[in-house]
Amino acid sequence: DSGVTQTPKHLITATGQRVTLRCSPRSGDLSVYWYQQSLDQGLQFLIQYYNGEERAKGNILERFSAQQFPDLHSELNLSSLELGDSALYFCASSVGTGGLYTEAFFGQGTRLTVV
Amino acid sequence: GQQLNQSPQSMFIQEGEDVSMNCTSSSIFNTWLWYKQDPGEGPVLLIALYKAGELTSNGRLTAQFGITRKDSFLNISASIPSDVGIYFCAGQKAGSQGNLIFGKGTKLSVKP
Numbered sequence: 001d002s003g004v005t006q007t008p009k010h011l012i013t014a015t016g017q018r019v020t021l022r023c024s025p026r027s028g029d030l031s032v033y034w035y036q037q038s039l040d041q042g043l044q045f046l047i048q049y050y051n052g053e054e055r056a057k058g059n060i061l062e063r064f065s066a067q068q069f070p071d072l073h074s075e076l077n078l079s080s081l082e083l084g085d086s087a088l089y090f091c092a093s094s095v096g097t098g099g100l101y102t103e104a105f106f107g108q109g110t111r112l113t114v115v
Numbered sequence: 116g117q118q119l120n121q122s123p124q125s126m127f128i129q130e131g132e133d134v135s136m137n138c139t140s141s142s143i144f145n146t147w148l149w150y151k152q153d154p155g156e157g158p159v160l161l162i163a164l165y166k167a168g169e170l171t172s173n174g175r176l177t178a179q180f181g182i183t184r185k186d187s188f189l190n191i192s193a194s195i196p197s198d199v200g201i202y203f204c205a206g207q208k209a210g211s212q213g214n215l216i217f218g219k220g221t222k223l224s225v226k227p
Contacts (some may be wrong), residue, residue, distance in 0.1 A: 002157065033214060042219035043158070043203065056214040090157055092215075102146050102207050104215055106157030 003027065006107035014115055018079040021110045025072055025093030031055070032074040033104060034066055037088040049074055081114045087095055088112075099114050121204050121218030129135050129226050134191040136221040138204035146207040147187035148215065153200045161202075163190070184209070196225050 003026035013019055025032050034046040045058035051066035060066075063081075068074045078085060088111050092104040119138045128134060138147070146165055150158035162173050164180035164187060171178055178189045188206055200224050205215040 002159070004157075035217075043205075043217040045214050045216065048214045056211070058214060080163075092157075102215065103148065103158060103160060103163050104205075108157050 002105040002107065004091060004093050004105055004107035006066055006089075006110050008110060010111050010113075012113045012115060013081060015083060017081050017114075018077065019081065019112065021076040021078070021089050021091075021112075023074045023076070023091030023093075023107060025074070025091075026105055027093055029093035029105075030072065031094045031104075032068055032072070033089045033092040033094075034060075034074070034076050035092065037090060037109070043090070046076070048097075049055075051083055055077065055097060078112070083114050086112055086114045119204055119206060119216055119218040121221055123221055125222040125224070126218070127224045127226065128194060130194060130196060132194055134194055134198070134223060135188065136202060136204075137186060137188045138188040138206070138218045140206065140216075141185065143209045144187075144206035145184075145209050145211075147178070147180050148205040149176075149187070149189045150203045150205060151200050152220070154201060158203055159224045191223075194223075194225050194226055199223055199225050 014101045030051045032077040033048045035043045046060040047066050048056040066076045088109045089108045092106045094104045121138045149161045152158040162178040167184045168178040175192045201220040202219045204218040
């Protein structure tokens with residue numbers, strides 16, 4: 001158990017809908033990352049938050065947004081869903097953002113299926 | 116998006132054999148991490164490297180941070196069936212904000 005909790009584990013929704021994925025980082029970790037994993041794309045970095053503020057942005061679509069709350073949990077919002085958004089979405093957390101604080105621990109993921 | 120070049124893409128080996136895989140990049144990295152992912156699970160951190168030339172072991176696993184800071188290697192000795200899975204390298208680019216860039220993974224299959 002990595003200590004990172006993601007909910008829900010599975011989500012099936014229709015095209016055009018909006019969903020929210022939730023992540024609770026490990027106790028003490030200030031940094032939260034979101035990754036998308038599709039079959040043929042490996043792990044794609046979406047966005048990173050550090051202590052409530054956006055720190056880095058990757059290949060995140062405009063239809064997607066995220067935030068980190070004062071209690072450090074994070075939510076990833078996906079809207080106007082398309083079939084191609086079906087993927088595993090992982091949250092990871094780390095203590096900080098440099099050196100050994102970069103060691104990121106992953107949750108079990110949320111498998112999103114858009115039908 | 117930017118990714119590391121990880122090779123080989125897949126390996127099918129006999130139990131007991133040693134395994135080598137590597138990651139390369141055109142950019143300099145400050146940190147190299149190696150993860151293993153089992154089906155339906157999140158990646159699990161195996162080894163972390165922070166200095167050029169650093170060689171670190173974790174049981175039968177050994178990883179090295181390349182001298183040029185643009186590559187890293189993972190070796191698994193005397194493979195066993197439970198080594199099956201996908202191995203990912205990940206790195207933090209020098210001067211980046213902290214996000215990790217991942218390779219596409221090496222899928223390891225072990226024949227008993």
